[in-house]
Amino acid sequence: KPMDGRISDLGPPHYEQFFPAVIKENKGKWLWHEITQPGVLMHKSETGAEVYTVRVGCARLVSVEYIREVCDIADKHCDGYLRFTTRNNIEFMVDSKDKVQPLLDTLATYGTKYPVGGTGAGVTNIVHTQGWVHCHTPATDASGVVKAVMDELFDYFTSMTLPAQVRIALACCLNMCGAVHASDIAILGIHRKPPMIDNKRITGVCELPLAIASCPLGAVKPAKAEIDGKEIKTVKVNVDRCMFCGNCYTMCPAMPLADPEGDGIAILVGGKVSNRISEPKFSKLVIPYLPNNTPRWPETVQAVKKILEAYAADAKKYERIGDWAERIGWERFFEKCDIPFTEKSIDDYRLAYDTWRTTTQFKY
Numbered sequence: 001k002p003m004d005g006r007i008s009d010l011g012p013p014h015y016e017q018f019f020p021a022v023i024k025e026n027k028g029k030w031l032w033h034e035i036t037q038p039g040v041l042m043h044k045s046e047t048g049a050e051v052y053t054v055r056v057g058c059a060r061l062v063s064v065e066y067i068r069e070v071c072d073i074a075d076k077h078c079d080g081y082l083r084f085t086t087r088n089n090i091e092f093m094v095d096s097k098d099k100v101q102p103l104l105d106t107l108a109t110y111g112t113k114y115p116v117g118g119t120g121a122g123v124t125n126i127v128h129t130q131g132w133v134h135c136h137t138p139a140t141d142a143s144g145v146v147k148a149v150m151d152e153l154f155d156y157f158t159s160m161t162l163p164a165q166v167r168i169a170l171a172c173c174l175n176m177c178g179a180v181h182a183s184d185i186a187i188l189g190i191h192r193k194p195p196m197i198d199n200k201r202i203t204g205v206c207e208l209p210l211a212i213a214s215c216p217l218g219a220v221k222p223a224k225a226e227i228d229g230k231e232i233k234t235v236k237v238n239v240d241r242c243m244f245c246g247n248c249y250t251m252c253p254a255m256p257l258a259d260p261e262g263d264g265i266a267i268l269v270g271g272k273v274s275n276r277i278s279e280p281k282f283s284k285l286v287i288p289y290l291p292n293n294t295p296r297w298p299e300t301v302q303a304v305k306k307i308l309e310a311y312a313a314d315a316k317k318y319e320r321i322g323d324w325a326e327r328i329g330w331e332r333f334f335e336k337c338d339i340p341f342t343e344k345s346i347d348d349y350r351l352a353y354d355t356w357r358t359t360t361q362f363k364y
């Protein structure tokens, strides 16, 4: 039955009905905020009202039992309100300081199940896609890699000991519905082989013009093949043009490009959306390929950890990873992170036969 005042029952209810009372009453009046301890934020309104937010790490895929438990905690401490952030953190909000410690005490009774943190100069949860669980073009899993990486970086989630915040993102293909293009450390699933063409299925499952039009590089062309003695219409791929993006596979299930040996992970660093210290930056490729070594992706975990620890040891306060790399020079960045330099590693690699110091801006 349509809800009152609404044309239909389609779409989510208006978000305002999910605001805690203190948020609703002070909408547009919040003046400033501070982090009172790792994982706890206090926002102050011009009315004098305060809201304390306790941020808790969460997985992106959770069970119904887990959500019920989270709701019970919210019922007990937050009048039933809670929110999930885009990084899959849970935020419990209370409207006075004296309600914070009882909430923290309840969370602590669950051990590390509800870790409090993810604020300020630390590593907050990894924004990520969903990988092998639901999409058709992933080159890696998302949740599995995120779990393996965050297990290793857990102490950086619950503390604020880094020079500045480190935003890590994972996208399981370069179509990137994750935020890897502008993250301090980006984990990106990559394909390295062109689509395979299944001529037996293609007539039944594909609209050929759609498959041809789907390629941003014009690499898919009409072709003919013989199946069971009959000539059929199909497509061929100009392999030299293909960038292994998987767009054609989106349109045509007979053009899969997932491949256990070809697929893997690339690491990019130095992106950010903040204007602080320097302008926003895109992430740069620093490791072109790591294997999909399931179930714990040790090469990827170690690469991320190495970059994070080199940054933690060397950067100045408030410097993001990209600011640090630019200050010390990318040559030093590669050295400090123990990453071999390859011709694929920076934008102007074409000139970098012996050195990648191709502009006067490089410092060494």
Ligand code: SF4
Pocket: 129, 130, 131, 135, 136, 137, 138, 139, 171, 172, 173, 174, 175, 176, 177, 178
């Ligand atoms: Fe699908 Fe690519 Fe998004 Fe992963 S990043 S969920 S493969 S579109």
Ligand code: SF4
Pocket: 194, 195, 214, 215, 216, 217, 218, 219, 220, 237, 241, 242, 243, 244, 245, 246, 247, 248, 249, 257
């Ligand atoms: Fe074109 Fe991408 Fe398909 Fe390659 S994978 S043929 S670039 S659409």
